[in-house]
Amino acid sequence: MPTTTPVAGMTLDVVERGKGQALLFLHAGEGLEPQKPWLDLLAAHYRVIAPAHPGYGRSELPGWMSSVEDLAYLYLDLAARMELEDAILAGACFGGWIAAEMAVRDTRRFSRLVLIDPLGIKNGGVHDRDIADMHGMPREAYMKLAWADPAKGAIDYAAMPETEIAARVRGRDAFALFGWKPYMHNPRLKRWLHRIDLPTLLLWGAQDGIVTPAYGEGWCDAIPDARLEIIPQAGHFPHWEQPEQFVDRLAAFVDGKVPS
């Protein structure tokens, strides 16, 4: 069960599992999905700390909070409050964007950065769409772009309790709030990625149509000590679509192993 944790004058829903080196996991725009396998797989190696972003789950969304910068400071506060040392900072999709915004500000509590298909930067020109317009397309079209196998991501709303449906919709609203304009990126973030002084692993789903592996290369070029690994048979959520591969690659990176 998640616990309610006070931080920065608000309360956050935080899932904590496992023991050992701390790993702060920042979830995707779709939500935390704590019942899905990757948190447990990670918890076999690490002490996983996974907050629900403000507006998701039971986490508060204070009226003043509206930017990814706010979220970056919030989680830096959380890391300080939990007295994390030598921790792994990992974020997927929207969570990857937040993790990068944290890492350009303050990395002292972290020793590794893992970004999984992150949103958040602009590579192309004014007519280029770096990030698919998730909010301007029918769900079916979105699923085709976001998944190598859309069937794996299908959600049975009919079998879901009303409270869970309401929580999910609330999360989607929060996602729009934080990322609507500029669409899911900070035009200045790429300029500051050179400040990231952690070994960084970029994990990318080979079939990601929301942000493509080519977009990932833009990240890789801008972060000084970064490498990009492609996970086959995965789309925008490789941790969800290929959880074992995701955890194996993350663990190998943390152990300092270079992939063959």
Added chain:
Amino acid sequence: MHLMYFTEQPMSAYASAEGLKFGATALLFSNKHFDPAAGSRLYNEYIEQYVHAEDTGFDGIMLNEHHNAPFCMQAKANIFASVLAGVTKRVKLVMLGNPLPLAENPVRLAEELAMIDMISKGRLVSGFVRGGGQEQLATGVNPAYNRERFEEAHDLIVKAWTQPGPFRWEGTHYQHRVVNPWAVPLQKPYPRVWIPGVVSRETIVWSAQQRYPYIALNTSIEATKKIWETYDKAAAEAGYTAGPENRGYLQRVHVAETEEKAIENARQFMWMQGEFTGLAHPVWSSPSGYFSPTQRRAFVEFASGRAVSPRGRPSFEQQLEDMQIIAGTPRTVIPKLKRILDETRPSIMALWANDGAVSHQDSMTCIRLLAQEVLPALREHGDALGLKSPFEADAPVSIAYSKDLRKVAAE
């Protein structure tokens, strides 16, 4: 009663086959299908129709705006209001309305509206809307801030209209070093504000709290009664009793010389509803963040197959049956419109008369028949029911200018 003429100003002059092929005629349907020569003709026909509505006896002309969609050619209602302020003499110019959340500079909007009020010699009714979900995508405004921006822009505009400048405004969404527009409205304390809407409970309650009339946009009779229940309750809590002067209703109605012609033309109301060309993907009308918690719940229930769509569209025949659309000769439509008045008791009524590809000539005939044969019957019936418009009742412009408020016990 205050009886207004309304048309969406459809831009039906494009290849409808292209719309069918694309599967939608909004937002991403390319504007290469727009024909400015036809646009020029249509804009001028619409002006002629509005002038005809004044000449034949309507009290007001209702204007609105939409973006990136052929169903409405008005991209900026203030432009048509400006034209009509100059070319008409008597009718109220009822803007329902300016989409406040889309405004980047509400002070500019306050100035434009003040100019329209002065040019029209005090005939402006300045309605405000939140803008449909699709408008948020068309203009790139964050839907999650829709209500906040609506309320902040409204407060800023009313202050700019009523308090001498210069003053400073450092809000959440709008920041102005100096608010001091030289142009201010002719009408005092400020032009009447009416708020149109369809489903949003929050907007109904907000309108009642402001004491602004709420205009129900072609909602079913049952839904309309529920709207008034919600409004009346919020009004009582604010310290006044709501009456017909707080209620408006928009009704689709087309009249012609014969029943057959009227039905044929009324079928064009389905054009806007997308029957002929498709309209929009549902996701465009309900982007994340746009809806209030109660509404998004309704959409989720629909998405999960537990409920019918809150925006579901019944067939043309069903809509005729339910009087969502009324069509016929004046003789046959009058009893139906009277029934609408009996059931919904509005003092403000907008007649949405022409849509889709109804010809200019048929539109002019419809306007003439409505004004000369239908409006007198509605006025008489409205008088018998005591449906006094805000003008006839001399209702306060807003809660802040009300002198009859009861003390409400603090909660």
